[in-house]
Amino acid sequence: MAEKLYEYQGVAGRIHSIRDNLREKYASWKENNPNGVSGWVKEKCFSVKQSAGSGNGIDDYSHIYRKKTKKELVRVSAAVMGIEFSYAAETAFVSPTLLKIGVEHKHMTLVWALSPLIGFFLTPILGSLSDRCHLSFGRRRPFIFIMSIGVFLGLILVPNGESLGYSMGDPRPPSLSYHRVSSHRTTAQQNQLSTNDDNSTFTINETIVNNSENIDSFIPYNNSHPWGVLFTILGTVLLDFDADACQSPARAYLLDVTVPEDHARGLSTFTVMAGLGGFFGYALGGINWDVTFIGEMLGGHVRAVFTLITIIFVVCVGFTITSFKEMPLALIEIGGSEFQNYQNCDDEENEIMETNDQQSYGALENTLDRDNTNQAAYCPIGDENNKLNQDQPRKSIIPDPNASLFLYLKSIIYMPRSIRILCLTNLFCWMAHVCYSLYFTDFVGEAVFNGNPTAVEGSVSRELYETGVRFGCWGMSMYSLSCACYSTQIEKFISMFGAKKVYVGGLLIYSTGMLLMALTKHKVGVILFSWTAGVMYSTLFTMPYLIIAHYHAKGTFETTLEGEEKISTQIRGLGTDVAIVSSMVFLAQFILSMCMGTIVNTTGTTTAVVSVASTLAFFGAIAATQVMYLDL
Structure with missing residues (x-):
């Protein structure tokens, strides 16, 4: 029947019907949205969501004020697993990739200075913006999502930069074939190399005495990839900056x-x-995908690794940002009546919640104690007597509703000594770790396996280097596994020995391990001493942020000369302080990028990489002795 009607109406009649339907839908939408498109956008993005059928008109945020199960904590932390997967691909393959397409050591290290130059200044500002973000989606998750897009683009560009360069006109490398013609003499061998490039050929003949030389230096190949270098560097900057910067809102989201x-x-x-993300990420890099059907299908080893990691990254980030709703800042700033309505739920509901979890927490108290750094108290549901106690304050870490973005930005410059010392310690820690993570596979390929990244593809030196890079991936995989294992016990170690001993001890263990690796330069040492890097990574990944959260929870950022805690009157945001401490990774990377190439060229060996890492970790341990730990 419809077909006959369409046939009768013709094309013009159908267009008119579609137009009328669209007009009806628009009229209905306009009736439901009297404020127009701008009002609809504000409502969707900036207003507090209303729960259908909720008597108080507010979504249920009780999950924020109860203890989380292990499974829930894993889901909230899944994003960092995806970030570490991508970081593993970056640290393992970016340096070798840049060296292969003709970037010299001294210039390759400068590439790593680009993203930290941006991140050092931008990350604390992004942290302050997240503290004052009014989106109904939350304060942290929008930033996690946006930075994840940058990581995704970086994962696409880095492995395909060289190919994109060829499409833009970069000269393609010659296709090489080796023809070895044995002489009747046992002391000599004639080697002939035929190279086909744009229908041109040339032949090189040489006599190799006792087979002790190779033909790498005789190959006249212009290893220049200007467009490829540009695309690879662009991908590196996106991947490096966003992977590091994304960890700050992810951490703040966990604490929130x-x-x-x-x-x-x-x-x-x-x-x-x-740690698990790094372990599996580096393990993927350690597999020789070139000999598998996946490698053949995806275009080689590096592309296979990056493709698999891209898929895993998207899944992990999606798992986290869909885990728990954040309380929008607008709801926190609404005031007393809404919170009272939310807290005064009916007795039956309170009784059920108390039965399920005696440790669950109800709504925020609206009364702010101005003497306690403007932090709002939270109290167990059903316990009217458990209010804010001056002797044993129990606070949740939420922002002061009266704090402006300017105050948060101002707190970046004017910070207490405790946070400055923590930043200095974290700077040394990250400098020590960046030495290992960014240049380690190159160290293994050159110093341990005696390979050459600039040798022609297919030559002995190039094969040794690539074998060393893959072996280095297994070493870094061990460090990530060590990080995961140590992290399961670090909380127990803190309760047994105290935060100070755990912080200082973790850095000294790493310093000793890197020193022994520099002295041995052996395959066994690559695997064995990489475990000490995991201890240090777990330490710098946990301790500074645990201390920052402790400062905010207690509202204390300094002590008197007698060691007594002083309640701070300065307004500080958790997201801002987490970002400030995290931004030290960018400063560390920038400093090392400016000088590491010179250090390697001056010493003439990549062993300098792990030697410098050992020294910087020792300085970090000294700085960690001056950190204010309060009662941790």
């Missing part, structure tokens, strides 16, 4: 949706997930 009692457990879970 958990109660202070869960912070140590949550951060250790966060680090375990990071």
Whole structure:
């Protein structure tokens, strides 16, 4: 019947019908949205969501004020696992990739200075913006999502930069074939190399005495890839900056949706997930995908690794940002009546919640104690007597509703000594770790396996280098596994020995391991001493943020000369302080990128990489002795 009607109406009649339907839908939408498109956008993005059928008109955020299960903490931390997968691909293959397409050592290290130059200044600002983000989606998750897009683009560009360069006109490398013609003499061998490039050929003949030389230096190949270098560097900057910067909102998100009692457990879970992500990420790089059908299908080893990691990254980030709703900032700033309505739920509901979990927490108290750094108290549901106690304050880490973005930005410059010392310690830690993570596979390929990244493809030196890079991936995989294992015990170590001994001890272990690796330069040492890097990574991934969260939870950032805690009157945001401490990774990377190439060229060996890492970790241990730990 419809077909006959369409046939009768013809094309013009159908167009008119579609137009009328669209007009009806637009009229209906306009009736439901009297404020127009701008009002609809504001409502969707900036207003507090209303729960259907809820008597108080507010979504249920009780999950924020209860203790989390291990499974829930794993889901909240899944994003960092995806980030570490991508970081594993970056650290393992970016340096070798840049060296292969003609970037010299001294210039390759400068490439790593680009993203930290941006990140050092931008990351704290992004942290402050997240503290004052009014989106109904939350304060942290929008930033996680946006930065994840940058990581995704970086994962696409890095392995395909060289190919994109060829499409833009970069000269393609010659296709090489070796023809070995044995002489009747046992002391000599004639080697002939035929190279086909744009229908041109040339032949090189040489006599190799006792087979002790190779033909690498005789190949007249212009290893220049200007477009390929550009695309690869662009991908590196996107991947490096966003992977590092994304960790700050991810950490703040974890601290926001958990109660202070869960912070140590949550951060250790966060680090375990990071370690597992690095372990499996580097393991993927250690497999020779060139000899598998996946490698053939995806276009080689590097592309196979990056493709698999891209898929895993998207899944992990999606798993986290769909885990727990964040309380929008607009709801926190609404005021007393809404919170009172939310807290005064009916007795039956309270009784059920108390039965299920005696440790679950209800709504925020609206009364802010101005003497306690403007932090709002939270109290167990049904316990009217458990209000904010001056002697034993129990606070959740939420922003002061009266704090402006300017105040948060101002707190980046004017910070207490405790945070400055923590930043200095984290700077040394990250400098020590960046030495290992960014240049380690190159160290293994050159110093341990005696390979050459600039040798022609297919030559002995190039094969040795690539074998060393893959072997280095297994060493870094071991460090990530060590990080995951140590992170499961770090909370126990803190309770047994105290935060100070755990912090300082972890850095000294790493310093000793890197020193022994520099002295041995052996395959066994690559695997064995990489485990000490995991201890240090777990330490710097957990301790600074546990200490920052502790400062905010207690509202204390300094002590008197007698060692007594002083309640701070300065308004500080958790997201801002987490970002400030995290931004040290960018400063560390920038400093090393400016000088590491010169250090390697001056010493003439990539062994300098792990030697410098050992020295910087020792300085970090000294700085860690000056950190304010309060009662941790």
